[in-house]
Amino acid sequence: RILILDFGSQYTQLIARRVRELGVYSEIHPWDMDAAALRAFAPKGIILSGGPESVTEAGSPRAPEVVWSLGVPVLGICYGMQTMAVQLGGAVEPGAVKEFGYAEIRAHGHSRLLDGIEDRVNAEGHGLLDVWMSHGDRVSALPEGFKRIASTADVPLAGMADEARGYYAFQFHPEVTHTTQGTRIYARFVHEICGCGNAWTPGNIIEDAIAAVRRQVGDGKVLLGLSGGVDSSVVAALLHKAIGDQLTCVFVDNGLLRHQEGDQVMQVFARNLGVKVIRVDAEARFLDALRGVADPEAKRKIIGGLFIDVFDEQAARIEGVDFLAQGTIYPDVIESAGSKTGKAHVIKSHHNVGGLPEHMKLKLVEPLRELFKDEVRAIGLELGLPAEMVQRHPFPGPGLGVRILGEVTKAAADTLRLADHIFIEELRRAGWYERTSQAFAVYLPVKSVGVTGDGRRYEPVVALRAVETVDFMTARWAHLPYELLDLCSRRIINEVPGLSRVVYDVSGKPPATIEWE
Numbered sequence: 253r254i255l256i257l258d259f260g261s262q263y264t265q266l267i268a269r270r271v272r273e274l275g276v277y278s279e280i281h282p283w284d285m286d287a288a289a290l291r292a293f294a295p296k297g298i299i300l301s302g303g304p305e306s307v308t309e310a311g312s313p314r315a316p317e318v319v320w321s322l323g324v325p326v327l328g329i330c331y332g333m334q335t336m337a338v339q340l341g342g343a344v345e346p347g348a349v350k351e352f353g354y355a356e357i358r359a360h361g362h363s364r365l366l367d368g369i370e371d372r373v374n375a376e377g378h379g380l381l382d383v384w385m386s387h388g389d390r391v392s393a394l395p396e397g398f399k400r401i402a403s404t405a406d407v408p409l410a411g412m413a414d415e416a417r418g419y420y421a422f423q424f425h426p427e428v429t430h431t432t433q434g435t436r437i438y439a440r441f442v443h444e445i446c447g448c449g450n451a452w453t454p455g456n457i458i459e460d461a462i463a464a465v466r467r468q469v470g471d472g473k474v475l476l477g478l479s480g481g482v483d484s485s486v487v488a489a490l491l492h493k494a495i496g497d498q499l500t501c502v503f504v505d506n507g508l509l510r511h512q513e514g515d516q517v518m519q520v521f522a523r524n525l526g527v528k529v530i531r532v533d534a535e536a537r538f539l540d541a542l543r544g545v546a547d548p549e550a551k552r553k554i555i556g557g558l559f560i561d562v563f564d565e566q567a568a569r570i571e572g573v574d575f576l577a578q579g580t581i582y583p584d585v586i587e588s589a590g591s592k593t594g595k596a597h598v599i600k601s602h603h604n605v606g607g608l609p610e611h612m613k614l615k616l617v618e619p620l621r622e623l624f625k626d627e628v629r630a631i632g633l634e635l636g637l638p639a640e641m642v643q644r645h646p647f648p649g650p651g652l653g654v655r656i657l658g659e660v661t662k663a664a665a666d667t668l669r670l671a672d673h674i675f676i677e678e679l680r681r682a683g684w685y686e687r688t689s690q691a692f693a694v695y696l697p698v699k700s701v702g703v704t705g706d707g708r709r710y711e712p713v714v715a716l717r718a719v720e721t722v723d724f725m726t727a728r729w730a731h732l733p734y735e736l737l738d739l740c741s742r743r744i745i746n747e748v749p750g751l752s753r754v755v756y757d758v759s760g761k762p763p764a765t766i767e768w769e
């Protein structure tokens with residue numbers, strides 16, 4: 253396994269994913285990881301990430317000294333290269349500004365890491381690679397034992413190596429897709445230089461997780477809040493395989509779910525897989541609680557609070573529960589962990605153990621805690637969940653509650669569900685569902701005039717929204733073909749009663765958010 257020490261780069265998670273895609277387990281830990289914990293992790297190789305700080309400033313982060321005494325290969329990226337240089341006796345000079353961009357690097361001499369990896373070869377026979385570079389501080393003198401292995405027009409020391417110790421470093425980012433040979437560079441590092449195999453596959457992940465759950469749970473009983481979302485669905489399938497009937501799922505149908513979503517959840521889990529699922533039909537309670545409430549944050553609070561109440565009532569009825577399972581995934585853990593100086597660990601707020609009655613004192617089971625979303629999807633498929641469920645776009649906890657603007661009513665929810673279903677069905681048919689990150693319909697409580705046949709309509713409007721995004725922090729609206737929008741608009745107006753008009757949202761994030769509330 254590979255240890256990644258995080259100096260705060262926005263690309264650290266990408267490094268971990270690249271390594272895992274190569275079949276090698278990797279974990280991200282803060283740069284100031286405890287020396288004993290680092291030894292206990294027993295890495296076969298260590299990667300030092302990039303970071304926003306400057307090694308030329310007093311008090312800036314350094315890799316723990318133990319890194320250099322384990323006798324394992326080390327790869328430094330950007331800041332990781334600079335800290336490697338200063339810690340091993342080289343020098344770094346400050347850059348005026350930090351800039352990112354394309355660069356062409358030229359390989360120098362021979363190195364186990366780069367030999368034969370190139371996009372082109374120049375007239376003198378040197379390998380050339382297109383890379384994603386971060387300019388800023390740069391290494392100005394190599395530490396003893398190192399040689400130069402890469403340069404660019406601006407940066408004479410863009411890569412260095414001490415082959416005897418297996419230490420390598422680059423000023424550019426091989427984990428970013430713009431570095432076209434990046435995956436080959438990581439493959440060379442983890443497989444050949446560190447000697448890692450490629451055993452991190454969905455089948456093995458499942459086997460390991462099942463063994464770990466059985467060890468943790470023994471013959472105890474486990475409770476899971478099943479929402480129909482990807483993470484809780486995969487937890488349910490995994491736990492069912494591991495401990496069968498020791499698992500009970502509670503599925504709260506709040507009446508704010510997508511078209512036929514509740515029935516699908518029951519079909520897949522209760523009927524097909526034989527999972528014990530208690531479906532709580534709480535639509536009326538949610539709609540009652542939401543009556544007359546128009547403010548988005550007030551609606552969120554009501555829906556979140558009532559969910560916990562309903563879930564707790566069910567949980568209290570089940571005898572002898574020892575554990576609560578949660579679909580926490582690796583990005584939640586890394587984002588909330590940080591370095592010792594960073595933020596404290598917080599659990600995802602929605603299906604939160606904090607809401608359970610004090611006397612239950614449940615221990616947590618989090619079998620996806622070490623997995624990235626793409627790995628969760630891969631094991632979901634391997635466990636036999638339908639692709640449609642596993643590849644589904646994210647859906648907010650408050651559901652249609654925040655997609656019906658203003659007051660939520662059953663009529664509006666029914667109308668919206670149908671319009672949304674048609675939109676998604678046509679996106680899937682046209683091959684656009686996979687090309688968008690999130691797509692849905694929004695119910696606008698403004699009335700507009702329309703005509704159908706001889707009749708005049710004065711009805712609400714539905715807005716369609718489809719976005720492309722990597723991290724959901726920024727997003728661009730999807731440039732869907734006009735013909736597809738036209739088809740969705742005509743089907744929605746014809747098939748869904750009580751609507752006058754369909755509009756398409758062409759706002760990016762920022763300035764707009766993805767949801768309308």
Ligand code: XMP
Pocket residue numbers: 552602646647648649650690724761764765766767768769
């Ligand atoms: P925004 O609207 O903030 O959405 O651009 C970003 C992502 O977060 C989801 N979202 C939520 N998820 N509870 C959730 O579980 C919420 O209250 C909530 N609000 C927004 C949204 O669907 C998008 O994927």
